[in-house]
Amino acid sequence: MAVPSGPLILMTQVYRKVLPNVHKELEDWRKKAARIPDPELRGQALASIETKTFHCEGGAIYSLLADEKRTSAISFIVAYQTISDYLDNLCDRSGSLDPKDFRCLHQSMxxxxxxxxAPSDYYSFREVTSDGGYLEDLxxxxxxxxxxxxxxxxxxPYLQELAGYYCDLQVYKHIEISQRVSKLKAWFLxxxxxxxxxxxYEFAACSGSTLGIFCMVSYALKGEEMEERAVTIRNSYFPWVQGLHILLDYFIDQEEDLEEGDLNFCSYYSSKKEMMERFGHFISEADRAIADMPDCHFxxxxxxxxxxxxxxxxxxxGQRDVRIQARKLIRRSGAYGRFFFAASWFYRRLRPGA
Structure with a gap:
């Protein structure tokens, strides 16, 4: 099966060959999450699946690079992203501010x-530890x-590098509020x-994405020689593509993060103008970075x-400033961007909760 190089073919394959399998995998994990003995862990596991399904849906597009191993790629992507979303919920919504706890949890990734x-005791710094094997199964x-x-x-080594950045970020962004920025700055240095x-804060955003991992695993599952390709993927996706991904994630969460008191990297730009200029820079650099990738149109x-x-x-x-800036970014994204905006808009309205 050829890797899709046009938007209509891509969306057709996503709706027919990717999303049904994603939803099947997520339903299996939802059933396992529902059997978690501890009510707090069960609630966070179920909430992560219910509210963050689109993370798995988006990440699983990379399974189209795996050819006949597409189903295996989807299994990996859904499981790995589910770990990420579950742990994010545990760190965000539990009372813990202990970096040792966050480090231990993210050892699973x-x-x-x-x-x-061999699995370790990922909950060893928590009183609540009974997840019925859920995290180990993932x-x-x-x-x-x-x-x-x-x-x-x-x-x-490239998977471990990218995951290492991700895990470090999750530790530093969830510790005591008074220490977060200083720790993140020291890490950046x-x-x-x-x-x-x-x-x-842009480096932190670049570290918070799993897209490079999904891309690399999907190509490797296809059975291609990966010595040189792994380097190409790593350098193409980190930092620019991953940075664009997470900056957009924070961009739409600005009001929610303000209300919850959560760290939002978009808030550190000196002005809305600077933020939009840097977004444009990330878009341009991401395009440039993937120009030498195989299947660059994809x-x-x-x-x-x-x-x-x-x-x-x-x-x-519902966010006036975000809405105005989003329109500018849509115009900046060209015909492809407008196509995917329209397709995503209709999909979200047709699928409740998406």
Whole structure:
């Protein structure tokens, strides 16, 4: 099956071949989450699936790169993203502010990318620990898919690098409010010389995406030689594509994060004008970064799809400034962006809760 290079073919394959499998996988995980003994963990697991389904739906588009292994890719993407969403809920909504707790929980995301790694006690810094094996099952599912990759060692270091950034971010952004910014700034300084010019909060955004991992695993499942391709994917997706992804996520959550007292990286721009200029820069650099990727038309559509998916979100119309800025970004995104915005808008209205 050829990788789709046009928006109509892409959307047709997404609706016919990707989303039904995503929803099936999520329903299986929802049933397992409903059997979690502890009510707090059960509630957070179920909420993460109910409210963040679109994370799995969007990430699973990369399964189209896996050809005949598409179903395996979807299993991995849904399981890994479900770990991410579940842990995000646990860190955001529980009373813990302990970095050791967050580090221990997120060890599961590193173990999930390391076939053969034995599970540890991910809840060891929590009083509530009875999840009925839910998190271990998610980790094991990811590991079982990665065992299908014959040349896994070629991608292992890049997966661990990207996941390492992600886990570090989740630790620093959830600790005591008074320490968050200083810890994030200090973390950024460790990598500043290796990055193109950007701020600490933009680096944090670049670290908070799983797209590079999904892209790399999907190509590897296809059975292609990954020695050089893994480097290309890593350099194409980190920092620009991943940064665009997470900045858009924070962009639509500005009002919600303000109400909840959650960290939002968009709030650190000196002005709305600067934010929009930097968004434009991330769009341009993301396009440039994937120009040398195999199937570059597919990846360019992903960039535009990110804009469409996020800017069509139901949260946008209720935030006046965000709504005005979203219109500018839609115009900036070109014909592909407008196409995916329209497709996402209709999908959300046709599917309750999307």
């Amino acid at each position: 590193l173990d999930a990318l390391n076939p053969g790694a 980790v094991a599912t990811c590991q079982s898919v990665l065992l299908q990759i014959h040349h896994f060692d070629a991608i292992r 460790n990598y500043k010389d290796q990055l193109p010019p950007m701020s600490w 990846h360019r559509m992903i960039n535009r799809g990110l804009l469409g998916i996020y800017l069509s979100d139901r949260k946008v119309p």
